[in-house]
Amino acid sequence: MAFPQELLDSLRRAPEDVAFEHGERRVRRGEVLDLVGRFVAGLRAAGVRAGDGVGIATGVTPEGWAAQVAVQTLGARAVGVREGLPAAHLAAVLDGVAAVVTDGSFQLPGVRVLRIGAELLAEYEEPVPCGRPEDLGWVVFTSGSTGAPKGVAYRFDALGEFGIEQRGKTPEGEYRRFLLFGTLSSAVMVLHLQACLLAGGTVVIPAGAPDFPWVLPRLDITAALVTVPRLYRMLDVLRREQVDLSRLRALTVAGSPVEPGLLAEGFERIGSSLRQGYGQTETGKLTVLYRGDVAEHPEAIASVGLPCDGVSVEVRDAAGRAVPAGVSGEVFVRAARAFAGYWGDSASSRSVLVDGWVRTQDIGRLDERGFLYLTGRARDVVIVNAVIHYTGPIERVLASHREVDQAYVVAVPDERTGEAAHAFVVAAPGCVPDPVRLREAVAAELGEGAVPASVTVVGEVPVAESGKPDKGALRGMVVRGA
Incomplete structure (x- = not known):
């Protein structure tokens, strides 16, 4: 039929x-x-x-x-x-x-x-x-x-x-x-x-x-x-x-x-x-x-x-x-x-x-x-209000800002939105990143739904034994309210 x-x-x-x-x-x-x-x-x-x-x-x-x-x-x-x-x-x-x-x-x-x-x-x-x-x-x-x-x-x-x-x-x-x-x-x-x-x-x-x-x-x-x-x-x-x-x-x-x-x-x-x-x-x-x-x-x-x-x-x-x-x-x-x-x-x-x-x-x-039983994702995403947002593009927008040297985004459970994106940035030399301007940059490039719930400026990003940025440690920082 x-x-x-x-x-x-x-x-x-x-x-x-x-x-x-x-x-x-x-x-x-x-x-x-x-x-x-x-x-x-x-x-x-x-x-x-x-x-x-x-x-x-x-x-x-x-x-x-x-x-x-x-x-x-x-x-x-x-x-x-x-x-x-x-x-x-x-x-x-x-x-x-x-x-x-x-x-x-x-x-x-x-x-x-x-x-x-x-x-x-x-x-x-x-x-x-x-x-x-x-x-x-x-x-x-x-x-x-x-x-x-x-x-x-x-x-x-x-x-x-x-x-x-x-x-x-x-x-x-x-x-x-x-x-x-x-x-x-x-x-x-x-x-x-x-x-x-x-x-x-x-x-x-x-x-x-x-x-x-x-x-x-x-x-x-x-x-x-x-x-x-x-x-x-x-x-x-x-x-x-x-x-x-x-x-x-x-x-x-x-x-x-x-x-x-x-x-x-x-x-x-x-x-x-x-x-x-x-x-x-x-x-x-x-x-x-x-x-x-x-x-x-x-x-x-x-x-x-x-x-x-x-x-x-x-x-x-x-x-x-x-x-x-x-x-x-x-x-x-x-x-x-x-x-x-x-x-x-x-x-x-x-x-x-x-x-x-x-x-x-x-x-x-x-x-x-x-x-x-779902235990993780092969793709690095955050699901905000049931809408999938890939963290890679958010990181690229943040890292391309003149005030930012490095950017990392993690997904953390959130009672209001299911999950929320939280960003950590390392400042470019001589700069003091403004979280408001960074969030505005993400909104302009990717839309409001991709805007991180928080942007935290850190001196360095924790590194896992593999030598890669330790996103698990970053998630822990969010959970602990750091």
Whole structure:
């Protein structure tokens, strides 16, 4: 079945049921299908053809999602455009894009803009999927902290696999009301949105920023996603207030591993609806840890769970050989829904896609029951609010400043953001580095998300026995408050 045929069929089956609840609006499934058909007609009239790239720069709205599905129905490539990108990153995201659909004031020289309104939605065309399985249907860009955003590209056949994954496997009522917020350029959000619609549920978009945990009972939410920092803030509230979460069926925490003690507290205070998920933009969901798993195997509280159906996990040594249970190595995964490669970056694609497997670049081990334990990263990154930022580019920006001789960045757990970047710099001769100016330089080059939480000037950097800078010692300095 060609993607997004299954989604279109699900909208047709119950046209009077509410698909989206957007503040005070109620948008029925038949109305969403009509929106998709009008976008198909408007985009075709605007010259969009199969194989074209079309940016989606909209708010979190039914129209924004319908525009993305219409692009994919035409066999074109939907490209998520995240708000607030630096100009250089935005240009990289829109490289090769024929047009951008927007509901705001988006503009960029040389890029054709199609604004959502009466003109674009004037006609209707029955939506019939045109994409071939081997064509690219979706590109989701990473944060850009490597110096330029990486475009994670999915083929249409992989997009169809996400629907197959959900069919018949979602407990009844779990997706009755799914909370959607943030951005439509988030792969995990959009995939859960689509899972909700396939399950016959309603996608609930709050009028403003969601106030966890109170938003859950107030909007009668049964399924939601949260980052690790948001879970920690929820626990802060639940320690002092009673919040009725009895109708919640699935609260998935993702983005980075949860500290085992806090996860145990979450299971106690929130209940069996809480689960920890591990996955990547390149692969989708890989493993899940449920409260029942921990009840049966208490030691699994330190893991990220068991592989999902259709996912194979191997831990390999530096030579690429699988290692036995209990031995650490790099985590490799295989799934039919994995990405096809990085847009316009064949070298990075070849390094990550290996004989049908995806190198996660995470370090971990499997136990004898198949639980996966993450123990480190093969890549030097910091995950801030579930967004990956590479430390190397941050170090290069700092070290290139005239006041700095050396720069080192480490990732340290943070209750507010999951992890935070902390920088240590050695002054250039005769200079006194100003941390404010250094943080401004990082923001200008890499965006606000990459800015270190602290910049500490040191006389010298501790050195490990290997002769390399001892980042473990630097992390210890942060933890001790040095």
